[in-house]
Amino acid sequence: MEEAHGRSGVSVTNDLVAEVVAQQLESMLSVGNYDGVKLLLAPVQPVDVAEAVGCLPRTLQALAFRLLGKDEAIEVYEYLEPAIQQSLLERLRSNEVLELVEEMSPDDRVRLLDELPAKVVRRLLVELSPAERRVTAQLLGYAPETAGRLMTTEYIDLKEFQTASQALSIVRRRARETETIYSLYVTDGQRHLTGILSLRDLVTADPSDCIGDVMTREVVSVGTDTDQEEVARAIQRYDFLAVPVVDRERRLVGIVTVDDVIDVIEQEATRDLYAAGAVEAGDEDDYFQSNLFTVARRRVVWLAVLVIANGFTTQVIAMNDAVLREVVMLAAFIPLLIGTGGNVGAQSSTVVIRGLSTQRIQPLGPWRAVVREALAGALLGLLMLLVVVPFAWWRGDGPLVGMAVGISLLAITTLAATAGAALPLLFNRMGLDPALMSAPFITTATDVAGVFIYLKTAEWLLLHAPQLLEATSISTHLLASLAF
Amino acid sequence: MEEAHGRSGVSVTNDLVAEVVAQQLESMLSVGNYDGVKLLLAPVQPVDVAEAVGCLPRTLQALAFRLLGKDEAIEVYEYLEPAIQQSLLERLRSNEVLELVEEMSPDDRVRLLDELPAKVVRRLLVELSPAERRVTAQLLGYAPETAGRLMTTEYIDLKEFQTASQALSIVRRRARETETIYSLYVTDGQRHLTGILSLRDLVTADPSDCIGDVMTREVVSVGTDTDQEEVARAIQRYDFLAVPVVDRERRLVGIVTVDDVIDVIEQEATRDLYAAGAVEAGDEDDYFQSNLFTVARRRVVWLAVLVIANGFTTQVIAMNDAVLREVVMLAAFIPLLIGTGGNVGAQSSTVVIRGLSTQRIQPLGPWRAVVREALAGALLGLLMLLVVVPFAWWRGDGPLVGMAVGISLLAITTLAATAGAALPLLFNRMGLDPALMSAPFITTATDVAGVFIYLKTAEWLLLHAPQLLEATSISTHLLASLAF
Numbered sequence: 020m021e022e023a024h025g026r027s028g029v030s031v032t033n034d035l036v037a038e039v040v041a042q043q044l045e046s047m048l049s050v051g052n053y054d055g056v057k058l059l060l061a062p063v064q065p066v067d068v069a070e071a072v073g074c075l076p077r078t079l080q081a082l083a084f085r086l087l088g089k090d091e092a093i094e095v096y097e098y099l100e101p102a103i104q105q106s107l108l109e110r111l112r113s114n115e116v117l118e119l120v121e122e123m124s125p126d127d128r129v130r131l132l133d134e135l136p137a138k139v140v141r142r143l144l145v146e147l148s149p150a151e152r153r154v155t156a157q158l159l160g161y162a163p164e165t166a167g168r169l170m171t172t173e174y175i176d177l178k179e180f181q182t183a184s185q186a187l188s189i190v191r192r193r194a195r196e197t198e199t200i201y202s203l204y205v206t207d208g209q210r211h212l213t214g215i216l217s218l219r220d221l222v223t224a225d226p227s228d229c230i231g232d233v234m235t236r237e238v239v240s241v242g243t244d245t246d247q248e249e250v251a252r253a254i255q256r257y258d259f260l261a262v263p264v265v266d267r268e269r270r271l272v273g274i275v276t277v278d279d280v281i282d283v284i285e286q287e288a289t290r291d292l293y294a295a296g297a298v299e300a301g302d303e304d305d306y307f308q309s310n311l312f313t314v315a316r317r318r319v320v321w322l323a324v325l326v327i328a329n330g331f332t333t334q335v336i337a338m339n340d341a342v343l344r345e346v347v348m349l350a351a352f353i354p355l356l357i358g359t360g361g362n363v364g365a366q367s368s369t370v371v372i373r374g375l376s377t378q379r380i381q382p383l384g385p386w387r388a389v390v391r392e393a394l395a396g397a398l399l400g401l402l403m404l405l406v407v408v409p410f411a412w413w414r415g416d417g418p419l420v421g422m423a424v425g426i427s428l429l430a431i432t433t434l435a436a437t438a439g440a441a442l443p444l445l446f447n448r449m450g451l452d453p454a455l456m457s458a459p460f461i462t463t464a465t466d467v468a469g470v471f472i473y474l475k476t477a478e479w480l481l482l483h484a485p486q487l488l489e490a491t492s493i494s495t496h497l498l499a500s501l502a503f
Numbered sequence: 504m505e506e507a508h509g510r511s512g513v514s515v516t517n518d519l520v521a522e523v524v525a526q527q528l529e530s531m532l533s534v535g536n537y538d539g540v541k542l543l544l545a546p547v548q549p550v551d552v553a554e555a556v557g558c559l560p561r562t563l564q565a566l567a568f569r570l571l572g573k574d575e576a577i578e579v580y581e582y583l584e585p586a587i588q589q590s591l592l593e594r595l596r597s598n599e600v601l602e603l604v605e606e607m608s609p610d611d612r613v614r615l616l617d618e619l620p621a622k623v624v625r626r627l628l629v630e631l632s633p634a635e636r637r638v639t640a641q642l643l644g645y646a647p648e649t650a651g652r653l654m655t656t657e658y659i660d661l662k663e664f665q666t667a668s669q670a671l672s673i674v675r676r677r678a679r680e681t682e683t684i685y686s687l688y689v690t691d692g693q694r695h696l697t698g699i700l701s702l703r704d705l706v707t708a709d710p711s712d713c714i715g716d717v718m719t720r721e722v723v724s725v726g727t728d729t730d731q732e733e734v735a736r737a738i739q740r741y742d743f744l745a746v747p748v749v750d751r752e753r754r755l756v757g758i759v760t761v762d763d764v765i766d767v768i769e770q771e772a773t774r775d776l777y778a779a780g781a782v783e784a785g786d787e788d789d790y791f792q793s794n795l796f797t798v799a800r801r802r803v804v805w806l807a808v809l810v811i812a813n814g815f816t817t818q819v820i821a822m823n824d825a826v827l828r829e830v831v832m833l834a835a836f837i838p839l840l841i842g843t844g845g846n847v848g849a850q851s852s853t854v855v856i857r858g859l860s861t862q863r864i865q866p867l868g869p870w871r872a873v874v875r876e877a878l879a880g881a882l883l884g885l886l887m888l889l890v891v892v893p894f895a896w897w898r899g900d901g902p903l904v905g906m907a908v909g910i911s912l913l914a915i916t917t918l919a920a921t922a923g924a925a926l927p928l929l930f931n932r933m934g935l936d937p938a939l940m941s942a943p944f945i946t947t948a949t950d951v952a953g954v955f956i957y958l959k960t961a962e963w964l965l966l967h968a969p970q971l972l973e974a975t976s977i978s979t980h981l982l983a984s985l986a987f
Contacts, residue, residue: 062721064741187706194707201685201702201744218685218702222671223678237546255769257548258762260685260744277761278742281768285739288772289857295779296853296942297846306854307867314879318850319886325846326887329839330894336835337898343831350827350834351820354950355813357838362781362809362943366802369780370790373773383791395798402803403810410814414821458780458942459846466838 037070044071048079056086065091069098081110093119097127100308101134108139117146124198125151126171126279129158157272166250167243169283170264170273173197176204179213179231183224190218199276202261205234212238212263212271240265243272250275251283252378291376294454295369297321321459328463332357332470339474342481348415349477352424353470355407360431360469361462363399367392367439368461375443375453385444389437396436400429423477430472435465521554528555532563540570549575553582565594577603581611584792585618592623601630608682609635610655610763613642641756650734651727653767654748654757657681660688663697663715667708674702683760686745689718696722696747696755724749727756734759735767736862775860778938779853781805805943812947816841816954823958826965832899833961836908837954839891844915844953845946847883851876851923852945859927859937869928873921880920884913907964911957918956919949 040063047055060068072083072095084107087095096104096119108116120128120143132140132155144152154172161167175197177186186203194200203221205214214234224233240263241250254262254277264273293299298306299317306314336343336353343350371388374380380388404425412421439461443453524547531539544552556567556579568591571579580588580603592600604612604627616624616639628636638656645651659681661670670687678684687705689698698718708717724747725734738746738761748757777783782790783801790798820827820837827834855872858864864872888909896905923945927937 064721064723066740066742191706194703200706218706219678222675222684222702237548239548255762255765256550258550260761277744277765278739281739281761281765284765284768284772285861288768288775289861291772292776292779292853292857295776296849298850298853307858307864307872311875311878311882314875315882315886318847318879319883322843322846322850322883322887323890326839326843326890329842332838332842333835333894333898336838337832340831340835343834347824347827347831347834348821350831350837351817351824353834353837354816354820354841354954355810358813358816358947358950359806359810361946362806363802365780365943366782366806369776369782373776374791377769377773379791388791391795391798394795395802398795398799399803399806402799403806406807406810410817414817459849462845463842466842470838 037067037074040067040071041074044083045075045079048075048082053086056083060087060091065094066098068095073100073103077106077110081107084111085115089118089122093122097123101131102308104131105135108135116143121147121151124171124173125154125158126169126198128155129168132159133163161243164247165243166241166245166247166264166275167273169247169250169279170243170275171198172273174202174204174261174263174271174274175200176206176210176271177216177230179205179207179229179234181230182226183221183228183230183233184226186221186230187226190221198274199261202259202263202274204263204271204274205230206271209268210270212240212265212269214238215263238263240269241275242267247283248287251280251287254280255284287376291372291454294452295372295457295459297325297457297459325459325463328460329466332463332466335467335470336474339471339478342474342478345481346415346419346477348420349423349474352411352415352420353473356424356428356431356473357466357469359403359407359428360435360465361458363396363432364435364439364461364465365458367396367436368443368456368458371440371443372453372457375447385448389440389444392440393433393437396439397429397433399436400432403428403432419477419480423473423480427469427473427476430476431465431469434468434472435461438465521551521558524551524555525558528567529559529563532559532566537570540567544571544575549578550582552579557584557587561590561594565591568595569599573602573606577606581607585615586792588615589619592619600627605631605635608655608657609638609642610653610682612639613652616643617647645727648731649727650725650729650731650748650759651757653731653734653763654727654759655682656757658686658688658745658747658755658758659684660690660694660755661700661714663689663691663713663718665714666710667705667712667714667717668710670705670714671710674705682758683745686743686747686758688747688755688758689714690755693752694754696724696749696753698722699747701744722747724753725759726751731767732771735764735771738764739768771860775856775938778936779856779941779943781809781941781943809943809947812944813950816947816950819951819954820958823955823962826958826962829965830899830903830961832904833907833958836895836899836904837957840908840912840915840957841950841953843887843891843912844919844949845942847880847916848919848923848945848949849942851880851920852927852940852942855924855927856937856941859931869932873924873928876924877917877921880923881913881917883920884916887912887916903961903964907957907961911953911960914956914960915949915953918952919945922949 040059043059044056047059063071068087072080075083080103084092084095096107099107111119123131132143144155147155158168173196175190175193177189190200190203201218203216203218204212205216207213214231214236215238216230216234220233239253239257241253243264243266250262253259254275259277261274261276263271264275266272297318299320371380371392374388407428408421408425411424412418415421415424442456442461446456447453524543527543528540531543552571556564559567564587568576568579580591583591595603607615616627628639631639642652657680659674659677661673674684674687685702687700687702688696689700691697698715698720699722700714700718704717723737723741725737727748727750734746737743738759743761745758745760747755748759750756783804855864855876858872891912892905892909895908896902899905899908926940926945930940931937
């Protein structure tokens with residue numbers, strides 16, 4: 020990308036910005052050049068200031084923070100990592116802390132309090148103004164990852180009898196203190212949500228028009244207990260900038276804005292990806308901030324489950340060792356068979372889990388999805404046969420291994436694709452998270468079945484077509500006599 | 504979620520809405536109740552109307568579409584699936600088609616033309632008005648998945664010398680035709696972007712203030728060739744509603760809005776997830792719309808690559824069959840060893856690939872990330888030993904199998920975690936997509952190494968500590984004599 024030049028602005032989206040700013044900041048702070056700091060930070064976006072402050076040594080963070088203007092300090096603080104927010108709280112004077120927490124928007128304040136020790140939360144809550152304390156306690160009362168926890172209570176509500184020009188002056192007056200002025204909400208005397216209008220509707224309306232005539236009565240809203248993923252999907256589907264949150268009596272209690280929803284979408288995608296990789300997703304998505312033991316803890320449980328599942332595969336092989344003793348070469352194809360079965364199953368579970376998550380599987384329906392995956396598994400198995408059977412025939416020294424590998428490969432890919440599609444759908448139907456049935460589990464489950472099918476097929480062939488083994492021995496002897 | 508009641512609105516986000524509407528729509532259309540259709544669709548969101556129209560039989564789609572008001576028809580059309588957009592184009596009269604395509608926003612029009620056959624595109628382009636033709640050709644000239652392709656040219660640009668009240672009347676006049684009125688852009692005589700202001704800034708400014716004094720000169724912008732993922736990240740990072748797109752001379756050429764960016768974020772997450780499941784991501788993310796052969800085609804290539812890679816594992820086992828002939832029980836632990844190695848490697852590659860994608864790995868840096876993963880792999884291997892070695896000792900009838908499994912498990916988990924972290928980082932450094940080094944590839948690659956390490960360890964133990972085999976035989980005999 021082209022570099023910025025002249026005073027016309029900074030270009031995006033360089034992660035070095037924060038680093039460069041942090042270096043300059045540190046050297047200016049250490050020589051006490053506070054005016055320089057103010058000049059340096061004035062044109063920088065709050066999120067970049069937050070990252071730069073985060074890069075500073077802890078001792079300088081409070082100093083840098085105090086040099087920010089009051090409004091900017093609040094905005095920067097909201098962007099800081101939770102650990103730095105906490106350490107700043109300890110370093111600032113208690114009146115500074117109180118002012119900061121008092122002025123934060125309610126949703127960001129709740130996110131901060133979620134991270135703090137209960138003792139500190141209680142102390143802070145007591146010191147807040149009654150209005151802010153009430154709204155904070157209300158938001159903290161909703162379950163995590165619901166609309167109630169995600170929403171802010173800073174929105175503009177209008178009345179149906181107001182005129183457009185009255186409404187516009189309300190918007191002007193409240194513009195600085197609310198989260199958004201672009202979505203406006205209309206409520207009746209009991210705070211029931213009766214309509215919605217955008218600032219676009221308002222500025223294009225005739226100044227004497229009544230709000231009741233300009234607003235849209237068909238409002239898409241979510242409940243306080245709606246899951247955050249569903250809230251995100253509503254905003255995404257309808258291209259909204261915000262969605263209103265109503266309580267059980269349909270009273271308007273808050274709004275969720277699109278910027279918070281983008282973070283939810285990223286968080287949910289990370290969770291799905293981690294599930295696909297058998298890693299437990301943390302609450303705060305900070306894998307790279309956590310220490311080695313947290314890393315191991317978030318992986319050991321799934322790993323242990325998978326190891327135990329793999330133990331069953333070992334059991335199946337151990338219990339069928341007679342056929343292996345007869346034809347050792349059968350063992351050489353076990354990884355290929357279960358690997359291919361695992362990969363086909365992983366593909367099916369990946370598309371189905373993602374389809375459930377983005378709801379794109381809906382038009383097809385669960386039954387047709389499973390049948391289609393089963394057919395795809397069989398088709399893919401057939402295609403793989405073209406490569407695998409000749410290889411197994413040659414490398415396995417004859418027709419026995421070739422045929423056993425071929426028959427079981429087809430069975431394994433069909434089974435794996437069916438299980439890969441059906442198990443996440445079944446989990447979803449049972450109200451469980453379908454991502455639990457992601458690739459590693461499908462893979463490990465099909466391992467057991469795959470090895471069983473393979474060894475039983477080979478055993479059956481040995482019993483019912485012993486000439487195959489003979490042919491194998493003959494070709495081995497032939498090869499051996501040719502070689503010497 | 505609570506149901507809507509009374510006239511105060513519909514609640515979200517029920518996928519049945521479209522289905523129910525589609526059923527009513529179909530029965531009304533088939534009896535010719537067109538006024539009923541208009542009443543039915545009036546309160547429904549355009550995206551829901553589009554889904555309902557999509558559920559109708561093809562023959563009724565054009566009929567339903569013609570009953571929509573002109574503005575709504577355009578909005579609904581933009582939400583339709585590409586296949587339905589195309590079939591509608593064929594069923595509508597050519598003047599209807601032209602009016603529709605002429606009135607679409609430029610970015611949605613480009614997305615439509617991308618899907619149409621070149622012949623149809625040429626014919627449509629010729630018939631467009633010169634202004635719309637010029638802007639469409641310009642957007643089509645940018646590479647897919649760049650800011651230039653994603654942007655719209657419908658924005659409001661102001662001049663520094665205009666007053667706030669002049670600007671507000673420009674906004675009022677142009678509100679209906681532009682994509683957003685909430686972000687306003689300031690350009691000089693040569694269309695260079697010199698500043699930005701929000702509608703919030705404008706409505707709170709004094710009416711006589713100059714735009715040059717109200718606007719922010721520090722503009723975050725992207726270039727026309729900036730990758731769409733980077734555009735999405737900029738909007739997400741700075742909580743923007745839109746980001747301006749400038750050409751190499753820093754002239755403003757368009758804007759990208761937050762609603763398009765959400766779709767990009769979802770699309771990129773799907774791509775990462777599909778890569779993690781060894782499924783090729785399609786251009787339009789329509790896995791569940793495509794037929795069985797497209798499904799197979801999108802999976803067969805990766806699958807074939809993995810089968811060939813698995814063939815190497817077979818080769819390694821075949822070339823070390825002497826040790827297997829000696830102790831057949833060794834074969835029973837191959838799936839467990841390579842399965843566990845694969846899972847550890849998949850975990851590491853998952854977190855690293857996601858960390859690269861969300862840029863959360865940045866503060867840690869590549870070297871420390873690899874070292875940390877290697878240590879985590881070793882630690883996890885040690886933890887697994889506690890379960891696996893006693894099991895292998897017992898099930899493998901003695902110390903030889905137990906020791907071989909234990910030693911190689913530790914080596915395999917460490918190696919897998921190191922490769923799982925290092926390969927995506929290496930690919931990223933080389934400018935390739937790190938997602939190519941996702942779980943299935945790491946798994947298959949570590950299979951080969953894992954089997955080699957395991958069989959060589961067993962061979963070494965047999966050669967250098969033959970008493971281990973004797974101990975194994977003795978314990979086998981002991982068990983056998985106890986059993987009979």
